[in-house]
Amino acid sequence: MAEMAKEKAYRIHLMVCAGTGCVSNNAFGIKAALEREVKKQGLENEVLIVTTGCNGFCERGPLLVVQPGSIFYQQLTEKDIPHLVEEHFLKGRPVKKLMYTPPKEKTPVPVLSDIDFFKKQVLIALRNRGLIDPEKIDEYIARDGYKAVAKALTEMAPEQVITEIANSGLRGRGGAGFPTGLKWQMVRNAPASNGSLKYLICNGDEGDPGAFMDRSILEADPHSVIEGMVIGARAVGASEGFVYVRNEYPLAIKRMNIAIEQARDYGLLGNNILGTGFDFDIKIVRGAGAFVCGEETALIASVEGRLGEPRTRPPYPAQSGLWEKPTLINNVETWANVPIIIDRGAKWYASIGTLTSKGTKVFSLVGKINNTGLVEVPMGIALREIIYDIGGGIPGGKEFKAVQTGGPSGGCIPKEQLDLPIDYESLTAAGSMMGSGGMVVMDEDTCMVDVARYFLTFTKDESCGKCTPCREGTKAMLDIITRITEGKGTEEDLTLLEDMAHAVKDSSLCGLGKTAPNPVLTTLRYFRNEYEAHIRDRKCPAHVCRQLNVYTIDENRCLTVGKGCDLCRRNCASDAIRGAKNEAHRIVQEKCIKCGVCYDVCNFGAVKVD
Amino acid sequence: MNHANITEILNKYQGDESSLIAILQDIQEEYSYLPREALVQVSKEMNVPLSRVLSLATFFRAFSLKPKGKHSVHVCLGTACHVRGAQRVLEKFERELGLKSGETSEDLLFSLDAVRCLGCCGLAPVVQVGEEVHGKITPAKVTGVIKKYRK
Ligand SMILES: Cc1cc2nc3c(=O)[nH]c(=O)nc-3n(C[C@H](O)[C@H](O)[C@H](O)COP(=O)(O)O)c2cc1C
Numbered sequence: 176m177a178e179m180a181k182e183k184a185y186r187i188h189l190m191v192c193a194g195t196g197c198v199s200n201n202a203f204g205i206k207a208a209l210e211r212e213v214k215k216q217g218l219e220n221e222v223l224i225v226t227t228g229c230n231g232f233c234e235r236g237p238l239l240v241v242q243p244g245s246i247f248y249q250q251l252t253e254k255d256i257p258h259l260v261e262e263h264f265l266k267g268r269p270v271k272k273l274m275y276t277p278p279k280e281k282t283p284v285p286v287l288s289d290i291d292f293f294k295k296q297v298l299i300a301l302r303n304r305g306l307i308d309p310e311k312i313d314e315y316i317a318r319d320g321y322k323a324v325a326k327a328l329t330e331m332a333p334e335q336v337i338t339e340i341a342n343s344g345l346r347g348r349g350g351a352g353f354p355t356g357l358k359w360q361m362v363r364n365a366p367a368s369n370g371s372l373k374y375l376i377c378n379g380d381e382g383d384p385g386a387f388m389d390r391s392i393l394e395a396d397p398h399s400v401i402e403g404m405v406i407g408a409r410a411v412g413a414s415e416g417f418v419y420v421r422n423e424y425p426l427a428i429k430r431m432n433i434a435i436e437q438a439r440d441y442g443l444l445g446n447n448i449l450g451t452g453f454d455f456d457i458k459i460v461r462g463a464g465a466f467v468c469g470e471e472t473a474l475i476a477s478v479e480g481r482l483g484e485p486r487t488r489p490p491y492p493a494q495s496g497l498w499e500k501p502t503l504i505n506n507v508e509t510w511a512n513v514p515i516i517i518d519r520g521a522k523w524y525a526s527i528g529t530l531t532s533k534g535t536k537v538f539s540l541v542g543k544i545n546n547t548g549l550v551e552v553p554m555g556i557a558l559r560e561i562i563y564d565i566g567g568g569i570p571g572g573k574e575f576k577a578v579q580t581g582g583p584s585g586g587c588i589p590k591e592q593l594d595l596p597i598d599y600e601s602l603t604a605a606g607s608m609m610g611s612g613g614m615v616v617m618d619e620d621t622c623m624v625d626v627a628r629y630f631l632t633f634t635k636d637e638s639c640g641k642c643t644p645c646r647e648g649t650k651a652m653l654d655i656i657t658r659i660t661e662g663k664g665t666e667e668d669l670t671l672l673e674d675m676a677h678a679v680k681d682s683s684l685c686g687l688g689k690t691a692p693n694p695v696l697t698t699l700r701y702f703r704n705e706y707e708a709h710i711r712d713r714k715c716p717a718h719v720c721r722q723l724n725v726y727t728i729d730e731n732r733c734l735t736v737g738k739g740c741d742l743c744r745r746n747c748a749s750d751a752i753r754g755a756k757n758e759a760h761r762i763v764q765e766k767c768i769k770c771g772v773c774y775d776v777c778n779f780g781a782v783k784v785d
Numbered sequence: 786m787n788h789a790n791i792t793e794i795l796n797k798y799q800g801d802e803s804s805l806i807a808i809l810q811d812i813q814e815e816y817s818y819l820p821r822e823a824l825v826q827v828s829k830e831m832n833v834p835l836s837r838v839l840s841l842a843t844f845f846r847a848f849s850l851k852p853k854g855k856h857s858v859h860v861c862l863g864t865a866c867h868v869r870g871a872q873r874v875l876e877k878f879e880r881e882l883g884l885k886s887g888e889t890s891e892d893l894l895f896s897l898d899a900v901r902c903l904g905c906c907g908l909a910p911v912v913q914v915g916e917e918v919h920g921k922i923t924p925a926k927v928t929g930v931i932k933k934y935r936k
């Protein structure tokens with residue numbers, strides 16, 4: 176391996192989070208301010224500023240972690256920086272008011288690992304999170320990176336590598352949870368017909384709308400994925416690999432490109448890797464924005480330059496995949512787990528998690544939750560711990576209603592099941608699935624019928640149209656649900672919806688159609704009362720389905736607080752509001768089209784909805 | 786339209802048919818849409834039927850057959866954004882810009898599109914204008930965002 180760059184010894188390392196969330200919150204402005212102030216105080220030789228990938232606690236960005244000591248600063252503004260640099264880095268007095276103070280408490284928690292959000296997390300796939308500059312291979316190497324590849328290539332036979340992965344109990348993190356070792360064995364055993372080519376693919380399409388685990392791994396630690404792929408390639412005998420990255424992730428593509436170049440320079444990719452005579456290289460393929468392309472056979476078609484349509488399996492990609500050659504396809508997070516398993520051993524990995532689900536899972540915890548962000552937890556942890564201990568509960572004193580896992584293929588889990596342990600089997604039994612790691616929290620203001628409609632709209636749009644049950648079935652189901660949200664549903668609609676959901680599930684060609692009914696079926700199972708309220712009472716209990724709302728104006732409030740500002744009348748799309756400036760306003764119900772604009776524009780809370 | 790640019794893109798892939806999607810992506814990036822002439826040129830020089838090029842160009846969401854505005858506004862309607870009220874944010878943009886989602890203004894200054902997840906779900910609801918990401922957007926903040934790009 177090439178010589179490591181000589182590290183200058185710095186007294187302090189400032190790890191500035193440059194994940195997408197923090198960047199949109201001015202992380203680079205913070206970085207520039209830090210550079211300026213550090214220079215001004217003459218600390219350039221003592222303080223090193225490093226930009227890292229996503230730290231995970233996106234809600235509190237922009238973030239800065241000071242090493243050594245892991246002092247966690249949050250919600251920084253450029254104005255804070257001069258004081259911070261002078262106090263902490265010059266005078267050695269950490270600045271309390273820039274630290275994280277848990278809601279409802281008064282004392283700040285200075286050290287990252289003491290903060291509830293981080294405390295219960297176990298970092299395996301995200302082991303380098305916030306600790307390295309993803310654009311510098313030396314920093315990855317300094318944290319034991321590429322140690323596993325050396326071990327796998329020089330000390331272990333390919334069969335041994337596969338046994339190790341199999342014994343670790345690792346299962347696919349892309350959705351279905353297929354045992355990774357078994358898949359590798361299938362590819363290794365597949366006869367390589369006409370020539371000896373086999374291929375490797377890393378699935379970074381991340382189609383679940385509302386999740387960003389794979390993005391974070393690719394952006395924060397691209398070498399962990401490359402290292403996993405080299406190990407996998409050696410184990411199954413593949414010579415070429417592809418990383419398929421979602422089109423919306425330009426930074427992930429850029430970082431991956433840099434990482435591949437660096438790995439080639441260090442002899443970790445390309446010909447004769449580490450002098451062992453093993454050849455393997457990686458190319459990046461950009462997705463073009465079709466959800467179905469996350470499905471392995473559709474993904475393969477689009478890598479070949481064809482329409483991203485799935486085909487029936489078998490044959491599985493392991494037997495006949497890319498250009499009809501045996502192809503090993505795994506998800507980004509699956510790949511990122513591989514090096515550390517080889518390095519620390521299957522036994523260690525299998526000691527974490529439950530009987531059937533080993534290791535950890537990364538979730539993107541979003542929606543109606545206080546601590547939104549990226550979390551990695553051991554399998555078997557209860558949903559309640561994720562939502563209340565790590566996530567800090569529901570904002571605004573609202574009540575928890577449901578959590579959605581598995582994206583458009585998954586389902587909604589109600590509060591009665593908050594103690595459900597997170598593992599593949601429990602989630603499936605609850606009618607949802609592990610999926611790739613999306614976890615969207617919903618509160619009392621979320622309408623579950625609307626959620627089902629939302630996901631069906633998505634799957635209907637994304638259905639590739641190749642098979643009839645999925646193409647026509649999702650459309651027909653959507654029509655029924657839309658009818659219900661508009662207050663035009665009947666009791667029979669619920670039976671019809673349920674029957675249709677089962678039919679689509681049973682007869683669709685690929686996973687998209689087979690799982691598309693899940694959001695409908697779980698909401699029917701756990702929240703049937705909400706459907707019934709829409710149908711029987713013509714009411715949306717959460718006031719989300721606007722066609723069922725009645726908008727009125729509190730005339731007193733309008734006049735006394737808002738001084739009859741007239742904003743609602745001017746914005747009304749259907750000329751349904753009566754009144755003039757400095758007068759109380761009133762809605763003519765017969766003319767109201769229930770667009771909700773008056774409610775949105777009123778700055779005085781005078782428009783009421785019922 | 787500059788044919789030399791297209792030729793340059795085509796040369797990069799050396800007539801490799803499996804790169805057809807990548808070629809279209811490069812063209813889309815260069816022009817922010819796929820001009821008809823470009824597709825004709827691709828079909829000719831790659832020796833693939835125009836119908837095949839068109840079927841790719843219409844199947845994938847990343848491609849547009851119509852020109853886009855100077856500032857392309859992407860309002861995220863991913864799940865995280867949806868449950869935090871993204872639909873109302875989109876409607877506010879529609880009203881303020883006088884455009885429906887999918888449309889481009891006549892002066893080619895703005896185009897408005899609803900997209901599925903920009904990957905910053907922690908900051909929902911999210912809007913991206915050009916390269917810039919704006920997090921925690923409410924209908925009330927929309928006017929301010931537009932103003933920034935109006936000039
Ligand atoms: C409609 C559909 C979409 C999918 N999207 C993804 C995706 O975005 N990312 C992913 O890794 N797997 C996705 N999958 C699963 C893949 O088909 C495949 O099982 C997976 O990439 C295998 O890797 P793993 O065993 O490491 O999970 C999807 C499957 C279906 C049916």
Ligand code: FES
Pocket residue numbers: 384385386861862863864865866867901902903904905906907909910911
């Ligand atoms: S759901 Fe909007 S950014 Fe992910």
